[in-house]
Amino acid sequence: xxxxxxxxxxxxxxxxxxxxxxxxxxxxxxxxxxxxxxxxxxxxxxxxxxxxxxxxxxxxxxxxxxxxxxxxxxxxxxxxxxxxxxxxxxxxxxxxxxxxxxxxxxxxxxxxx
Ligand code: DGP
Numbered sequence: 001x002x003x004x005x006x007x008x009x010x011x012x013x014x015x016x017x018x019x020x021x022x023x024x025x026x027x028x029x030x031x032x033x034x035x036x037x038x039x040x041x042x043x044x045x046x047x048x049x050x051x052x053x054x055x056x057x058x059x060x061x062x063x064x065x066x067x068x069x070x071x072x073x074x075x076x077x078x079x080x081x082x083x084x085x086x087x088x089x090x091x092x093x094x095x096x097x098x099x100x101x102x103x104x105x106x107x108x109x110x111x112x113x
Pocket of ligand 1: 094
C-alpha cells in the first residue's frame with residue numbers, strides 16, 4: 001500500500017516514535033507547528049474520520065486516551081494543548097491515513113482557522 005503512514009507503522013520510513021502499542025503509534029510531526037507536535041495514528045489503515053463506524057469508535061477513544069497520556073508525558077498536560085483531526089480536503093487533511101495532531105508548548109491562538 002502506497003501510504004506514508006503505513007510505511008511508518010511498518011518501520012519502512014524512519015520517524016521519531018514516542019509511543020507504540022498494539023493499536024496505535026505516535027511520532028513527531030516532520031513539520032512541527034509547535035514545540036510539541038505529535039501525530040497519533042492507528043496501525044490499521046483507516047483513511048479518515050469519515051470511515052469511523054461503531055466498530056472503530058473504541059479505537060478513536062483509545063487515541064484520545066493516548067493523546068492525553070502523551071500530553072502529560074511531554075510536559076504540556078497541565079498548561080494545555082490541542083488535539084485536532086483534519087478530515088477531507090477542505091478540512092486540511094493531506095495524508096490519507098487517519099491521524100490526530102497533538103499540539104502544545106506554546107500559546108495557541110483561539111482561532112480555528
Ligand atoms: P494533515 O494536514 O492533517 O494531513 O497532516 C499531515 C501531517 O503529517 C503534516 O503535519 C506533516 C506530517 N507528515 C507528512 N509526512 C510525514 C512523514 O513522512 N513523517 C512525519 N513524521 N510526519 C509527516
